[in-house]
Amino acid sequence: MKKILFFILTLILVTPLVYAGSYDLKKITPEIKKALDDRRSRFSQLETLMSQEKIGEGNKGYVIYFNGDDKVNEVASAENQDRRTIYEAILKQNKLPLSEISTVEKVFAETQRTKASKGHKIQLENGDWATKA
Template sequence: MKKIIILALACLIALPVGQALAQSKYSIKEMTPEVKSALEGRRDRYDVLGSLKSEGKIGENNKGYVETLSETEEVVRIVNAENKDRNVIYKTIAVQNGLTEAMGTIEKVFAQTQRDNADAGEKIQLEDGSWISK
């Protein structure tokens, strides 16, 4: 289980943070209980998110978060939980790497990664705010 979390973490956070930081890679330096919980929550809802994306009920927005495209109570609950966990991870990267003023950049980098990794047919929001099916 620890190897899965570390692998997932590496995939999620070993990203360059903006053009000014392109030469460096930033990561979570200390695995706090909050980060561990966020990573476990993301892992636990991974399949459900995939299903909701393929059904067109949610999409990846241009700020690094999932967005509901179907206002059912269950979908909203899942989206809120996912976004809360993503925010914990993004903030931890910012704080532990001295990038608190670059939170918006961190979110945009993650948004681009999510767009790049989206499957065909999934809804993604482009940088200009328009939504498309990949």
């Protein structure tokens, strides 16, 4: 009887682990590679714009355009488009519905806040804006 209980308990504990952790980027397709490389090449430009407080790191995983000319808006839009491509790829590759994108965005936003440079504008989880110390 003890063996049966042990077996059932082990199975119950192990089974969710098999299904959990399904938010991984499994394959770098040409589309994802392009989005990643474009973001990488845009990074220093984005850092400059963030230092000038023209762009901030939003709490939904995207950059927010504050003010500036059309060029700034263009950079922010391109960055957000590439981010969206990456988020959608994670969902697609893990066979998750598009409705789950908010989870992906939230986790990425948290990472982006953590990695933001000193002096950059970051939007906190509650929506308030702060300057990264």
